[in-house]
Amino acid sequence: MLSEWDPQPGWLNTASYGLPPRRAFEALQAMLADWRTGRTSWEGWDTATQRSREAFGRLIKVDHVDVCVGAQVSQVLAPVAAGLAGRRFLVPAEEFTSNLFPWLVAGDVRTAPAAELADHVDSTVDVVAFSVVQSADGAVADYPAIVAAARAHGALVVVDATQACGWLPFDGSLADVVAAGAYKWLMAPRGSAFAYLAPGVRERFVPYAAGWYAGEDVHGSYYGEPMRLADSARRFDISPSWPVYAGTAPALEVIEEIGVAEINAHNVRLANRFRDGLGLPPGDSAITVVDVPGADERLRRAGIRAAVRAGRVRASFHIYTTDADVDAALEALTDG
Structure with a gap:
């Protein structure tokens, strides 16, 4: 089913807008x-x-x-x-x-x-x-x-x-x-x-x-x-x-066709992979916010598209998000 999407790697901003399935x-x-x-x-x-x-x-x-x-x-x-x-x-x-x-x-x-x-x-x-x-x-x-x-x-x-x-x-x-x-x-x-x-x-x-x-x-x-x-x-x-x-x-x-329960499991798993990589406890949401110094600029330089809300970086994960997307964002935020 992932063949329905053609995301450019690094899209962590579905909470702003979602990427359309091919059909x-x-x-x-x-x-x-x-x-x-x-x-x-x-x-x-x-x-x-x-x-x-x-x-x-x-x-x-x-x-x-x-x-x-x-x-x-x-x-x-x-x-x-x-x-x-x-x-x-x-x-x-x-x-x-x-x-x-x-x-x-x-x-x-x-x-x-x-x-x-x-x-x-x-x-x-x-x-x-x-x-x-x-x-x-x-x-x-x-x-x-x-x-x-x-x-x-x-x-x-x-x-x-x-x-x-x-x-x-x-x-x-x-x-x-x-x-x-x-x-x-x-x-x-x-x-x-x-x-x-x-x-x-x-x-x-x-x-x-x-x-x-x-x-x-x-x-x-x-x-x-x-x-x-x-x-x-x-x-x-x-x-x-x-x-x-x-x-x-x-x-x-x-x-x-995919099922909301399956999408939920995928999204929350990736959000928690992201949170774990930053030393944060697991959550129950497909959206997470982080307070990392310079996070917005670090992600931008790495080609990661997220959002800033209420002064914090907001990352959001959906069915077309991959482990590689999460790992690239973590590398950008933890490097140096």
Whole structure:
């Protein structure tokens, strides 16, 4: 299956963007070739959107009829924020802002350390919003404990799974809302995103961005009244970018073929190989951060592409990462 990728050695930055499987890249190129020459109508391209929706639903263990498609996390969360305006939100202090700014716009936000989030849920909290995996340092949330604390106090649970979906198995149905951008661990082109909107809560949300693609019959929703939106989560769809979803569907299907559990084992093993080489204890994440003097420059000189987040080098490992990639990064960081 590794023949699906052609990475230049040294890519340790999937937490910024993932590398497409060959079949995803080729599907995108084929769509662009059709567009360039006007070879076909658009309806065939759009089948990839539904394939993507269904694959995402399977990956997080929810029914695809409860999944809407969009472009970015903050965009798919916008109707959620609008529907929960005036509520009281609890969010990790270090949360990525796509899952923070919507709540700051909508209501009263209180923050707590991500590792202590469950302990800060009480009767003053209406909504708990958090990332399953933190972008800054790769910390994996105690998802069941946070959900249990929220349920004990009647709070809703909104999850950003962007840094988790594709390598970390989890049950999306435990939450009320699960949003995810697909261009990182799901290895899709940038510009596709999904949100699971649980049936019991989505009537609180208003599809302000509704257009023809949110119609029950999209082809019968081009013109005029009356309102005829889908009964499912599709009423929150925005019209998809055809090239983006052409590459998204096969990328998600490759993840399904390999299996998230197998990807998890591969990624965490490599992350722990990296940590062990730096004298750090093992962890449970595909993302790790290091404080090594001059680490950013050392890696750059060695041709290792990683990221700097919150002042530390962040390395991230995915299915196309190899032992040789890890060893090259360790050599760069420990030499001299």
